[in-house]
Amino acid sequence: MFSVNLINHAGFSNGQEQKLISALKKFETVMNSDLLKQRILNFSSTLGNRFEDNLGLSNEQVFEKLYAGAEEYSPLADYEADLYLFLVKKRRPLLSRHPAIGYGIPGQKEIYTYTWWFNSAVDYDYAGHIAHEWSHKVGFDHAFNPTSTRNFSVPYAFGNIIEELSKQII
Numbered sequence: 001m002f003s004v005n006l007i008n009h010a011g012f013s014n015g016q017e018q019k020l021i022s023a024l025k026k027f028e029t030v031m032n033s034d035l036l037k038q039r040i041l042n043f044s045s046t047l048g049n050r051f052e053d054n055l056g057l058s059n060e061q062v063f064e065k066l067y068a069g070a071e072e073y074s075p076l077a078d079y080e081a082d083l084y085l086f087l088v089k090k091r092r093p094l095l096s097r098h099p100a101i102g103y104g105i106p107g108q109k110e111i112y113t114y115t116w117w118f119n120s121a122v123d124y125d126y127a128g129h130i131a132h133e134w135s136h137k138v139g140f141d142h143a144f145n146p147t148s149t150r151n152f153s154v155p156y157a158f159g160n161i162i163e164e165l166s167k168q169i170i
């Protein structure tokens with residue numbers, strides 16, 4: 001049984017906190033679903049039956065590494081996502097077509113999300129964003145700039161799968 005554990009959070013109003021709680025519940029439900037395991041084990045792309053930037057791991061090992069929940073700041077395999085979530089007030093940048101929706105700093109616990117994106121996002125969008133950022137915390141990375149295969153990296157693919165499966169939960 002995998003648990004999503006909110007250790008610290010700040011910057012959320014009461015209404016925003018409802019979306020946060022709902023997103024975490026969906027993330028946890030999906031992490032414990034057979035469907036997620038199947039999607040990761042069967043993941044395929046133009047690269048074949050594997051993720052980009054997979055650290056040399058098979059799809060099954062990628063699943064096991066995510067499920068173990070051993071963050072760089074909490075390296076025990078505790079089967080928990082230990083989360084530190086912060087909402088940062090920011091307006092949508094006017095000129096960028098695909099502005100960053102938030103960020104995390106390698107080696108640090110915090111996951112930052114911008115209000116301009118969060119306020120128009122729904123719970124399953126946020127679940128996908130958390131999943132992407134959290135996968136960095138357990139050691140996965142991706143190309144900095146967009147490439148034709150970046151969406152096949154663990155953070156992007158896992159984030160997208162979590163979002164898609166969370167969307168199916170009522």
Ligand SMILES: [Zn+2]
Nearest residue numbers: 132136142155
């Ligand atoms: Zn990323």
